Amino acid sequence: MQMKELIDTAKCQLAEMTGLVPVTASGAFKDQDGWHIRVDMLEMRRIPNSTDLLGDYEVILAEDGTMLRLERKHTRLRGDSIDGNNG
Numbered sequence: 001m002q003m004k005e006l007i008d009t010a011k012c013q014l015a016e017m018t019g020l021v022p023v024t025a026s027g028a029f030k031d032q033d034g035w036h037i038r039v040d041m042l043e044m045r046r047i048p049n050s051t052d053l054l055g056d057y058e059v060i061l062a063e064d065g066t067m068l069r070l071e072r073k074h075t076r077l078r079g080d081s082i083d084g085n086n087g
Helices: 003-018
Strands: 021-031 036-044 052-059 067-077
Touching: 003 021, 003 036, 003 052, 003 067, 036 067
Parallel strands: none
Antiparallel strands: 021 036, 036 052, 052 067
16 A cells, blocks of 8 residues: 555544544654554544644554554644654
8 A cells, every 4th residue: 555545544544443533644654563654633623723632643554554553642732833842
């Protein structure tokens, strides 16, 4: 599978498993464990939307798209800036 297909697969599987809405993929890379894909998921919708609660999830997929691991890394508000120190 190509990276885009794996990202789409990760988003769909996360949505099915968590019941949450995928917002965006924030990273993807491959190593000996498989494809590591980070996806921001909408955990709580708020007004204004800059205060929406997003969960940062990492999944590891096999080459065929089978999910090997799922972990929620942290949560943040949509409007919060992201830097290299947040996980």
